[in-house]
Amino acid sequence: MFKASINIDLLKDSIAALSVIVDEVRLKISSDGISVKAVDPANVAMVVFDLKSSAFENYEASDVEIGLDLIKITDILGIVERGSIVDLELDSESQKLNLFFDGLLYKLSLLDPSTIRADPRVPQLDLPAKVVLNGQDLRRAVKAAEKVSDHVTLGVENNAFYMQAKGDTDFVRLDMTANELIDLDAGDACSLFSIEYLLDIIKSAGKANEVTLSIGRDFPILIYFEIANAGGSVTFLLAPRIESD
Amino acid sequence: MLISSLDIPDEFKDFYTESGIRELYPPQAKAVNEGLLKRKNILAAIPTASGKTLLAELSMIKGFESVKKSLYIVPLRALASEKFRRFSMFEKYGISVGISTGDFENSDEHLGVHDWIVATSEKVDSLFRNETTWLSKISVVVIDEIHLLDSADRGPTLEIVITKLRKLNPDIHIVALSATVGNAKEVASWLDAKLVKSEWRPTKLKEGIFRENKILFKGETKEIDMSIKIPKKDYEDATILAVDIIKEGGQCLVFDSSRRNTMSFCNKMAPYVKREISNEDSFMLNEIAFEITEQSDTELSTNLASCIKSGTAFHHAGLSSFQREYVEQGFLRGYIKVIVATPTLAAGLNLPARRVIIRKYKRYEANFGMAPIPVLDYKQMAGRAGRPHLDPYGESVLLAANDEEVEYLKKQYINAKSENITSKLATETALRTHILATVSNGFAQNKEELLKFFKGTFFAYQEGMISTIALNTIINKCLDFLIENDMIYIKDENEDKNNKNSIRNDRKNSGINERKNNKNSKKDTIKDTKKDNIAEKEYTVKETGAQDIGFTRADLLYKIYEKEETYSYPSKSELESDFEFESEADFESDFKYESESKTDFETDFESGYEKTEKNIFPTNIGYLVSKLYIDPMTASIIIKNLIDPFYGKDENEIKNVTDIGILHVICSTPDIRNLYMRNADYERVQNFIQQESDIFLIKPDFKNKGDYEWFLSEVKTAMLLSDWISEVPEKEILERYDVGDGDIRTLSENAEWIAGAATRLATLLGSPIAKRLNDIQIRLKYGASTQLLSLLKIKNIGRVRARKLYNAGYSSKEDLLAGNPEKIAGLIGKRTTEKVMYSLRKNTGSKNYTTIFDRGMKNVTKSVTRNTTKSVTRNVTKSVTKNVAKNRMKRIKRNDEQDEKEYENEKDYENEYENGYEVENGIIQKRFSDFM
Helix, strand or coil, X not given: CEEEEEEHHHHHHHHHHHHCCCCEXXXXXXXXXXXXXXXXXXXXXXXXXXXXXXXXXEEEECCEEEEEEHHHHHHHHCCCCCCCEEEEEEECCCCEEEEEECCEEEEEECECHHHCCCXXXXXXXXXXXXXXXXXXXXXXXXXXXXXXXXXXXXEEECCEEEEEEECCCCEXXXXXXXXXXXXXXXXCEEEEEEHHHHHHHHHHHCCCCCEEEEECECCCEEEEEEECCCCEEEEEEECCEEECC | CEHHHCCCCHHHHHHHHHCCCCECCHHHHHHHHCCHHHCCXXXXXXXXXXXXXXXXXXXXXXXXXXXXXXXXXXXXXXXXXXXXXXXXXXXXXXXXXXXXXXXXXXXXXXXHHCCEEEEEHHHHHHXXXXXXXXXXXXXXXXXXXXXXXHCCCCHHHHHHHHHHHHHHCCCCEEEEEECCCCCHHHHHHHCCCEEEECCCCCCEEEEEEEECCEXXXXXXXXXXXXXXXCCHHHCCHHHHHHHHHHHXXXXXXXECCCHHHHHHHHHHHHHHHHCCCCHHHHHHHHHHHHHHHHHCCCHHHHHHHHHHHCCEEEECCCCCHHHHHHHHHHHHCCCCCEEEECCHHHHHCCCCECEEEECCCEEEECCCEEEECCHHHHHHHHCCECCCCCCCEEEEEEECCCHHHHHHXXXXXXXXXXXXXXXXXXXXXXXXXXXXXXXXXXXXXXXXXHHHHHCCCHHHHHHCHHHHHHHHHHHHHHHHXXXXXXXXXXXXXXXXCCCHHHHHHHHHXXXXXXXXXXXXXXXXXXXXXXXXXXXXXXXXXXXXXXXXXXXXXXXXXXXXXXXXCCCCCCXXXXXXXXXXXXXHXXXXXXXXXXXXXXXXXXXXXXXXXXXXXXXXXXXXXXXXXXXXXXXXXXXXXXXXXHHHHHXXXXXXXXXXXXXXXXXXXXXCCCCCCCCCXXXXXXXXXXXXHHHCHHHCCXXXXXXXXXXXXHHHHHHHHHHHHHHHHCCCCHHHHHHHHCCCHHHHHHHHHHHHHHHHHHHHHHHXXXXXXXXXXXXXXXXXXXXXXXXXXXXXXXXXXXXXXHHHHHXXXXXXXXXXXXXXXXXXXXXXXXXXXXXXXXXXXXXXXCCCHHHXXXXXXXXXXXXXXXXXXXXXXCCCCCCCCCHHHHHCCCHHHCHHHHHHHHHHHHHHHHHHCCCCCEEECCEEECCHHHHC
């Protein structure tokens, strides 16, 4: 059983965060809220998503798992007016999710969850450095790196967070000292990441006021932020690239 | 005997100790005692899973210690990669490991840098023919599954390869691994090897027979719980036995007699196995099934997926390599509980299970009907029972319907000794190709040497005195054939050897006449091949054609292959229109090599001989045929039917030849294994032949029933190939011809190989049809019309997408680059467009793609451009997850995409995940699994 109402912007943001990693998800619905764990097919990027029941306007649910086609629902949500409330109800008989908004009823057929890749195991990471910064700053850093290269180094050095990217000809570097950051736990951190994944991730993370990055040396990065006034959270994990020769 | 007491470098001892091997198994210890580490030849005839690989490794490590190269010969490609993966674990000790599979007619010179090289016996043979220099440096050779000497298909090649290796390096250290065969001793003494024979196994094997409700083992019986409810129509003893072992926590292998049987039985048992599957396993099984349907949604694939969901799977040669990989991995990891397989699996892969059920001990043998399988095969299947260290024991079970059968099976199999293996070398089919190769590569310079060479084979060893006479007769016959087909030239003793030119002129002038005279004698010499009649008939056509051939043709024909003379091929660009499909390096190195390094090789070879007079020479044709690794009969059929008739013909006449005509000639060669005719096929194929009787370059002989039957199956195969190159969707082909997913690929690859060989022959002989043949070759490779070739060259574009693009007016990468991405996306989908455009821009070196290409579209290029560097991380098993899954379409609308998916996915897989890792400009993308 699942019946809930939610603000469209929050719903869109949530779907957008998941779409960064996969096209289809298994939503685990319980009385406490909705959670998702998904990894991209290349096993390079992962998302851990939680939305508590308190983030919804109304929420009633028992344990159930549904399979959602994100492309399709993104498409549908595009026609919802900003600020509307969307009523969601699961019709478990016909395996459809009924969406009701602005006087419109949309019956979205669901995917068989067993045909969607199972939840990944989330690696237990002990990452030495922690950087908290504004989402906009992170976006700027990644966008700058994109101008010159396909990958970017993120790290902590001399009590400052830095981004650095080397292209065939050009080079960019951004340093942010503790003053410019919201918070910094310095530690040995320097890892290389694919820009393309980061570009996708900042689309979602860039909107957040506070984004927490946990970084290690040649280790995956953890990008954490809250949504819906702490009513939910999104964590992206991205595996590093390593210079081979 | 402890590992630590062995005479090998310490780091290797540590390696084994760390991986949990402290002590040698008794048969291994025996081999060491017999001098394995002292370069004594060893034949280890021991059961599967009793540690043969370790023996191989020890001998190769020993070789490595004294800087010697080792060669590991396997019977199957799949095994080659399995071994390669295993041996790559030694790379950290500085051993460099190489694998040689893939195309014949390539000397793979670059592999010479490796210390250990893994290859199939066919590949080694072809390396010999291409005069690969490093072969003479091989000083340790391990021959896996040497009992395959007994196989009519592969035995002769294996035998020749061993003989050549020994000839080349008389001190070579041979380690041969074998199943237990009756006459292991004989094989051992052929190899001058110590025999290590043992029945010892790390896991106990109990062989039994199931009757009513008990398995009767030697000295004990095991009662089986028969309470599982199965409706009568579904009832099978094997189902009961399989479910029983799963309940006990084991896995089960079922061997069945035919592909069809494996599939039907697998489906039949599926619901009963499913009940025993835990939720967790079920989860993974659904995953595997999903991935399989994702690859292709042919009937076979859907069927396999539905079986897998229930924890069962079938396994046979009709599966594509993906499907096989999934099934094997799924079984090894314990998700799949039962595999129902054809006996090929027994010979090939290492997939042990606690219980092995041999459901049918008879199988269909051509010309014999249903015949009981040999004991050797039975032992191989039974030997798959029991996973070392994992299962407490292994059981193999035969099924008996009554008490008489129980007695019969006991006598026939359980208490029987394996048969002796016998050489299958002494047939014309086997020998003509090897004689040509032996002569071409200078292993023999005259008939005496030829005979002497073949006396080194297992056949000669086994047959003793009789072999001389037999060999002599067959060699003569083969030489006659080769001479008649201008592949070998024998210089007469009375000819003046100082006047080569005049000899050649004599030959040239007499050549055509001789052929006429030979017409009658021919009938006597080659009789036992199915092609003979055809060849005979075509002869008349040829006689008239011979005049047109004129000087050039004859000149080429009788030219003796001489290394100091280089002959030139038409430039490659002429042949391959606007795109290079074969890598340039391959093509060129081939010829450079002839002039540069051949000398070394020949000296190496020849130094082993006392100089005797050379009077057998390969001709240009012969030399090429040997290098191409085709049966001389194939070459002869191609020359007679595809090349000779078109001399001096202009392009239009060649255009008029139909694809199917050419394909049929290709299918009529002995190197192509044709499809069987099924009852349902007769009407269609016969109608086709009647309607299109003009198009065949080889005409059917309606009178001879046996030949006509052959003809029908050749035509059927040609029809399939013709559909393939005319872009008929794969799914339709599969249904029309009732073949498996893997069959199209196997067939088209084979036909491509022959078409390629035909192209080379036509080029050598200066025939105008060369270009057309090359065209067919490329189309066979890509399964598409030549119009699409320049599109197919682009990554991520398969035959279906290419057709869509072409029809919309995009016929080259330039068109695509100039085109409107939006429109292109409308044809082939947004994601693909992005990938394609991205890689196109990378290739063309234009850097400003961001400006042309809109932002929004760029971000899905995550998985593009992998300049896979071979040197990176080899030891990672192939990851099954691919970026395909990201492309999961709305499943409701999947049909229109399915065909290209099949094709694309394969491409993705090969190109981007070769070593299990994505690599771009020397930077590796790590995965989460690396951090767990």
